[in-house]
Amino acid sequence: MRRSRSCVMSHKPTEQKFITDRMLGTLTRYLRFMGYDTTSANGLAEGDPREDTRLLALAKEQHRLLLTKDAELARRGDASALLIRSDNVMEQVQQLIDQHLVVRRITMSRCSLCNSELREANTCEIERCEYAPKDWRNLTFYWCRHCKRLYWNGSHGRQLEQRVERELRE
Template sequence: MKIENPPKFIADCHLGKLTKYLRIMGFDTLYFNTIDDNDLIELANSEDRIILTRDKGLHERTKAPTFYLDAIDNLKQLQELQREFGIKDYSLVPRCIVCNTELQKVQKSDIEAQLPPKVKKYFSEFEICPTCKRIYWHGDHYKRMIATIDSI
């Protein structure tokens, strides 16, 4: 499994769901609800990021590195990224789906007070985002996303 030099991405504003998958897989992926094309291109160039886009116009008119996604379906998009970048061959630290920060393992006893009762009862492994303090556990939603990633 590769951990060195994973590609860094910047997803255009139609790719919010794909961004979450890439962050769970540990890829440094920027995403903005709205961003001007020029700012997107400038960020990509200055931070050495690949622009992911479904906008053919943007893909064709910029000299910044872009990757055009043909599919609309998330799994198919991930498969396109697998073919181009081998994303599944990397083993990276998962990132916060909200703010893109690498997650850290956390002891249950340290965060117990913040957990919903059912989560407290049924889950024992947790991760926390050091930036936005969001707590992660491997519930149904997470498992569905992992199942999708596994099936790439």
């Protein structure tokens, strides 16, 4: 199957991992499209009064950097947490690039909904998918086993890739 060089890169196990607070849903999806292992507070049960403490504990246990919009939480987290300054997702990603935590790229290697690693989709999965494009030429398809969701370079990737290339600095 054809792979677009700029779109697909292999995931390195030593890379930075993240956990995000509930304010950073869009950034969470972007980081997953960029191939970074990113869990979210949105995956925890709602209404836990000790959620901040729980997030800090998870960050330490799982060697993740906690990204948060909450200055107090960032201060408590010290080296395990980072205050995200902007409300704009592209500026948020730029902050992470500037701090050498991520590199500018789109990998399409993780599901944007659940963070699972994607694998290449098989013909059966593509054919059964109602929203798949009918013309498969120049496309590579990926599959999330958990969400049963199909991705391809161009579904989210192309537009994101253009934004990342146009709007972000190395």
